[in-house]
Amino acid sequence: MKVTLVSTYTLPTPPIAYGGEVFYWHIANELGKRGHEVTLIGAGGSQCPFNGKVVYVPSTANGQIDYSKEDWIVRTYKEILMDSDIVHDCSLDHIVAEKLRHLYGKKEIINTINGHTYYMPRPPFNVVTGSKFWQEDAQKHGLKTEMIYWGVDTDFYTPGEEKEDYLLWLARFHPDKGLDIALDMSEYLGFNLKVAGSLSFSDHQKFGQQYLDRIKNIKNVEYVQLPLDSTHQEAKRDLMRKARAFLYPVQYQECFGMVVAESMACGTPVIATKNGAMPELIEDGASGFLCETKRDFVEALTKKLPNFEELRRHHRGYDIWEGAREKALQFDVKKSVTEYEVLYQKVVEGYQW
Numbered sequence: 001m002k003v004t005l006v007s008t009y010t011l012p013t014p015p016i017a018y019g020g021e022v023f024y025w026h027i028a029n030e031l032g033k034r035g036h037e038v039t040l041i042g043a044g045g046s047q048c049p050f051n052g053k054v055v056y057v058p059s060t061a062n063g064q065i066d067y068s069k070e071d072w073i074v075r076t077y078k079e080i081l082m083d084s085d086i087v088h089d090c091s092l093d094h095i096v097a098e099k100l101r102h103l104y105g106k107k108e109i110i111n112t113i114n115g116h117t118y119y120m121p122r123p124p125f126n127v128v129t130g131s132k133f134w135q136e137d138a139q140k141h142g143l144k145t146e147m148i149y150w151g152v153d154t155d156f157y158t159p160g161e162e163k164e165d166y167l168l169w170l171a172r173f174h175p176d177k178g179l180d181i182a183l184d185m186s187e188y189l190g191f192n193l194k195v196a197g198s199l200s201f202s203d204h205q206k207f208g209q210q211y212l213d214r215i216k217n218i219k220n221v222e223y224v225q226l227p228l229d230s231t232h233q234e235a236k237r238d239l240m241r242k243a244r245a246f247l248y249p250v251q252y253q254e255c256f257g258m259v260v261a262e263s264m265a266c267g268t269p270v271i272a273t274k275n276g277a278m279p280e281l282i283e284d285g286a287s288g289f290l291c292e293t294k295r296d297f298v299e300a301l302t303k304k305l306p307n308f309e310e311l312r313r314h315h316r317g318y319d320i321w322e323g324a325r326e327k328a329l330q331f332d333v334k335k336s337v338t339e340y341e342v343l344y345q346k347v348v349e350g351y352q353w
Contacts, residue, residue, distance in 0.1 A: 001344060004039045004077075004084040005030055006091045009057045009069040017232050018172055019200035023150050023258065024090045026333040027340060028052065032102055034341070039080055041073055055080070070095035082106060086175075086344045090114070094121035101125065108347055118143045126344070126353060134220030134255040144353055148340060150256040151333030152265055156233070159267030160241030161351060163312045166192040166222075167301075168243035168268070170236065170248075170259055173197040173208035178249030178273070183211075185247075185297055187218050193247070196224045196239060240266040245288070246306055248272040249297065257281055264288070265328035269320045271300050287320060287327040322341035 005028045007013040007021055015024035021042070028049040032038045038052030041057035046082040055145035057073050060066050073096050074081065080086055081100055087109045094113075098121040100106040111121055118141045127143060129135045130150035138145045167186075171177040179195065186193040195215060199208045206246045215221050226235050240246065249271075252274035261281060263270055270288035272278045282288040289300040309317035 001348070002037045002039075002083065002085045003028075003088060004041065004081055005088045006070075006073060006096050007033075007040065007046065008053075008090070009043050009059050009066070010063045010092065011043055011059075012047070013040060013042035014047065016228055016230075017226065020150075020258070023152075023333070024112075025049075026151065026153060027088070027090075027337055030334060030343075032338040034337070039084070041080075042079060049139050065092065067093055067095060072100070073258070074099045077294075078104075084108070085348055086110065088112065088340070088344075089121070097121040107350075107352065110343060110347060116253075123196050126347065130256045131280055133253070133280060136258040136294070137253065137255075142213040145353065146343060146351050148336055148343065149331055150258065150261075151336035152258060152261045152328070152333050154329055154332045155264045156261045157237055157240070157265035158326070159240070159321070162242070163244050163321075164242040166194050166243055167245050167247045167271075168194050168196070168239055170196040170239065170263075171198070171248070172290070173199065173205075173211055175207065176250065176252040178251050179211055181249040181251075181294070181297070183214060183218060183221060184246050185249075185294070185301065186221050187270070189298065189301060190220060191301060192267070193221045194224050194239060195221060196226050196236070225352050237262075237266060240268050244309070246270045247279075247301075249291070250278065252276070254278060261328050261331045264324035267321045267325045269305075269324045271297065272306070281331070283327055285320070285322070287324040 007024045011019045011021050013021040015021045028038050028040045032050030032052045038049045040049050040054045044056050046054050048054040058071055070091055070093055091114045094111050097109050097111050110126050118138050124143055124324045126146045127147045129138055129147050133144050135147040197208055199205050215223050225257050226232050240263045246268050250273055256277050270282050274290045282290055284290040289304055291297045308320050
């Protein structure tokens with residue numbers, strides 16, 4: 001099957017560091033490995049998928065939004081897009097899908113959205129969300145979607161040898177991601193915390209500097225600056241592997257949570273709120289702990305996690321670290337691609353929603 005996957009113009013696919021583009025990359029690359037003829041349309045620096053090709057769209061700096069870029073994609077790559085058996089639009093604003101359908105009559109299109117963007121394409125059609133929570137939330141807004149879980153590379157994110165005495169927070173620097181609460185608890189309870197945040201975009205930098213100023217004054221909190229080069233993912237994986245647990249008191253309705261699945265794939269349980277899709281990713285007491293209040297977090301950090309650590313020394317059955325890995329395997333990106341292949345075929349045969 002000829003598949004054209006349209007990624008974003010703000011970051012390369014895959015990105016060096018932060019970004020959902022890594023999921024789009026895995027889809028494109030895995031499709032190529034399965035014999036599909038894949039064309040990836042992405043920002044400068046994007047890689048060529050297996051058995052395919054990459055063509056570029058001029059990128060913007062610091063995540064700046066420029067809707068004209070997606071219009072440019074249609075004008076420049078119309079022939080490639082129209083000749084595809086499936087156009088998989090993962091772009092920011094889905095103007096590509098809009099124009100192909102409404103101006104040129106192409107129906108073999110799937111739209112994977114990132115976040116609560118239930119208004120696009122305009123009007124929405126053939127939209128795919130990445131968790132049950134996400135699908136149900138879209139339904140509340142009047143949008144019917146198909147659901148295919150986002151996935152991570154569990155062949156890359158694997159458990160390491162030994163744990164070290166720290167918890168890990170890793171996400172983009174934004175109050176939504178709960179770093180304020182993580183710092184409060186670390187300061188109050190005294191556990192070692194490593195913080196690794198994205199400074200990729202301007203809003204990340206704004207909040208990031210505020211957090212870094214605070215971290216300087218907490219002796220048991222360490223900021224880890226991950227390298228912005230080809231070793232970034234390995235350094236990130238190393239932090240995840242060695243952490244006792246991943247602390248994620250996310251404060252908004254997280255649609256999926258890639259870092260959660262990546263951490264669990266490394267054999268690191270996650271302590272998180274119940275917001276968004278967290279209850280789908282984390283099995284409370286088996287692959288991590290779900291919390292509603294700060295009291296819940298304190299109990300998880302001072303009683304539940306230490307209790308599992310002590311029991312692990314005496315009984316193999318008490319192992320949330322293996323439980324985390326087993327749960328993460330449910331979100332392997334290869335499973336996502338298999339489900340997309342089925343959906344592609346249905347769309348080619350005329351299915352629309």
